[in-house]
Amino acid sequence: MDFSEAKLKLQQLLNNVTPSELPKLLEWMRNSGELDQPLFDNNKAMLRSIADDLKAMLPVDAMLPSETTAHLKMQQRARPTVHVDSFLYSDEQVDSLCEEGTMSRNYCLSCGSIRTAPLDFISHSFSASELQFLFQNVLPDLTGRTLVDVGSRLGAVLYGVLHADVCTQDVLLQSADVLVMNNVFEYFMESSEQVRSWKFIMQNFRRPGSLLVSVPSLQESLNALQMPFQPGWVEEIPLVYDIYLGRDADPDAIKQIHLYRVT
Structure with missing residues (x-):
C-alpha cells in the first residue's frame, strides 16, 4: 500500500468514527508513542543495542580526558555547555537522567538561589x-x-x-x-x-x-x-x-x- 492509498483509507476510517470520539482519537494520534512502533525495526534495535553497550563503558557525558581541545572549546562558549551524545541518549532518556539527578538541563545564575537558566546541550554524534x-x-x-x-x-x-x-x-x-x-x-x-x-x-x-x-x-x-x-x-x-x-x-x-x- 503506497502513501496515497494509506491516506485514503485513514480518511475513510476517521469518517466512520463516532463524532464525540474523534477528538480523543486525533489527540492520541498526535501524542501517543504507540504509532512509532512500526518504525522500530531490526536496524534501530541494533543501533540501540550498540548505544547501550557504549553507555556502560563511558561516563555520562561520553567524553574522554584525551579530548582536551573539545573540552577547552566548550568552556570558551558564551553559555555553559555540556556534551550529551545524541546517539547514546534520546530526549526521553535525558529527561529520565535529569529526574534521577544524574544530569541537569539548567544551571544556577546565582549560587544558592532559584534563578536558573537552561544549559546548552551539544553532541558530536549522529542520533x-x-x-x-x-x-x-x-x-x-x-x-x-x-x-x-x-x-x-x-x-x-x-x-x-x-x-x-x-x-x-x-x-x-x-x-x-x-x-x-x-x-x-x-x-x-x-x-x-x-x-x-x-x-x-x-x-x-x-x-x-x-x-x-x-x-x-x-x-x-x-x-x-x-x-x-x-x-x-x-x-x-x-x-x-x-x-x-x-x-x-x-x-x-x-x-x-x-x-x-x-x-
Whole structure:
C-alpha cells in the first residue's frame, strides 16, 4: 500500500468514527508513542543495542580526558555547555537522567538561589533518527561503493576503524564514493589545522559524481574559518526534510544535514 492509498483509507476510517470520539482519537494520534512502533525495526534495535553497550563503558557525558581541545572549546562558549551524545541518549532518556539527578538541563545564575537558566546541550554524534534519515532518505544504495566517515564519534555512519589523520589519506579520499563529515573539525582542531584539513579534502575528494554529506553546510563550516568556497568543486543536492522519523527526531538537527555532488 503506497502513501496515497494509506491516506485514503485513514480518511475513510476517521469518517466512520463516532463524532464525540474523534477528538480523543486525533489527540492520541498526535501524542501517543504507540504509532512509532512500526518504525522500530531490526536496524534501530541494533543501533540501540550498540548505544547501550557504549553507555556502560563511558561516563555520562561520553567524553574522554584525551579530548582536551573539545573540552577547552566548550568552556570558551558564551553559555555553559555540556556534551550529551545524541546517539547514546534520546530526549526521553535525558529527561529520565535529569529526574534521577544524574544530569541537569539548567544551571544556577546565582549560587544558592532559584534563578536558573537552561544549559546548552551539544553532541558530536549522529542520533539514530539522523542515521535513519541519512541512509533511507539521503544516500543511494551503497552496495559496492566506498564510504568514508571522517571523524564521527559514537553515532558513526560506519563502524570500521582507521586511526589516522585524514590529511594522510589522499588515496582513500580519491577512491571514495561517499564522504561523510559530521561537525568534524570545529571542536577538535585549532583553526589553522581545520583550514589545512579542508584544503586537503578539497584537493583529493574530486572524483565526479562522488557524494559529500556535511553537517553543518559547507558554507557555514568554511565561513567560520574565513575560507572561500571553492567554485566548481561541488553542487548541493536539495533534500526533503519534511519526513516523520519518530518522536525522538530533532527537526532542526535533521535540517543541518546537507548533501553535495562533486562536479
